[in-house]
Amino acid sequence: QxxxxxxxxxxxxxxxxxxxxxxxxxxxxSQSFFWYRQYSGKSPxxxxxxYSNGDKEDGRFTAQLNKASQYVSLLIRDSQPSxxxxxxxxxxxxxxxxxxxxxxxxxLSVKP
Amino acid sequence: NAGVTQTPKFQVLKTGQSMTLQCAQDMNHNSMYWYRxxxxxxxxxxxxxxxxxxxDKGEVPNGYNVSRLNKREFxxxxxxxxxxxxxxxxxxxxxxxxxxxxxxxxxxxTRLSIL
Numbered sequence: 001q002x003x004x005x006x007x008x009x010x011x012x013x014x015x016x017x018x019x020x021x022x023x024x025x026x027x028x029x030s031q032s033f034f035w036y037r038q039y040s041g042k043s044p045x046x047x048x049x050x051y052s053n054g055d056k057e058d059g060r061f062t063a064q065l066n067k068a069s070q071y072v073s074l075l076i077r078d079s080q081p082s083x084x085x086x087x088x089x090x091x092x093x094x095x096x097x098x099x100x101x102x103x104x105x106x107x108l109s110v111k112p
Numbered sequence: 113n114a115g116v117t118q119t120p121k122f123q124v125l126k127t128g129q130s131m132t133l134q135c136a137q138d139m140n141h142n143s144m145y146w147y148r149x150x151x152x153x154x155x156x157x158x159x160x161x162x163x164x165x166x167x168d169k170g171e172v173p174n175g176y177n178v179s180r181l182n183k184r185e186f187x188x189x190x191x192x193x194x195x196x197x198x199x200x201x202x203x204x205x206x207x208x209x210x211x212x213x214x215x216x217x218x219x220x221x222t223r224l225s226i227l
Contacts, residue, residue: 046215046217
């Protein structure tokens with residue numbers, strides 16, 4: 001089992017819809033969770049991070065964390081074509097010596 | 113506002129050649145990292161440096177060496193390039209490697225092809 005798993009997609013949603021991206025992780029000691037967005041041919045850029053169970057909202061983005069079930073999700077409301085990118089989930093925990101472990105990414109396509 | 117700067121941006125090598133990828137950050141971060149990214153594999157950590165003067169292996173260190181030249185610079189060297197090292201290489205930095213919640217800031221990447 002991979003330490004951090006994401007559905008590689010592509011996930012296709014119509015413009016204006018809610019896009020839901022999911023990530024599961026294996027290390028129960030994981031402490032912090034990050035979502036990076038990566039446009040094709042570009043570097044990853046941080047869009048959200050979350051440490052505590054529950055929801056964290058930032059504009060159109062909501063990160064959700066459930067440590068008991070070991071999953072973290074990213075919701076994008078009112079999806080725009082400019083949101084089309086690969087979304088990388090990254091997890092930091094004690095078992096990795098504090099290092100970030102990345103999932104393989106989910107490709108999102110928002111259709112006009 | 114440069115952030116993390118990587119050079120070169122593109123490079124083509126022949127099998128067996130050596131080269132060094134350069135990375136510099138201007139954010140006064142203590143920790144720096146080298147990743148490689150292959151299709152469908154996400155980002156995999158090659159080496160990292162928690163602080164100036166220290167380096168440690170990541171998930172895929174074989175075939176690479178690193179040097180933390182000073183607080184700003186962290187270089188990655190391929191001594192004898194192999195086609196399996198064809199990839200996109202990203203350098204990143206953060207305040208501290210072990211600080212919970214500390215995000216990493218990435219450079220623009222080096223696209224390396226080995227023939």
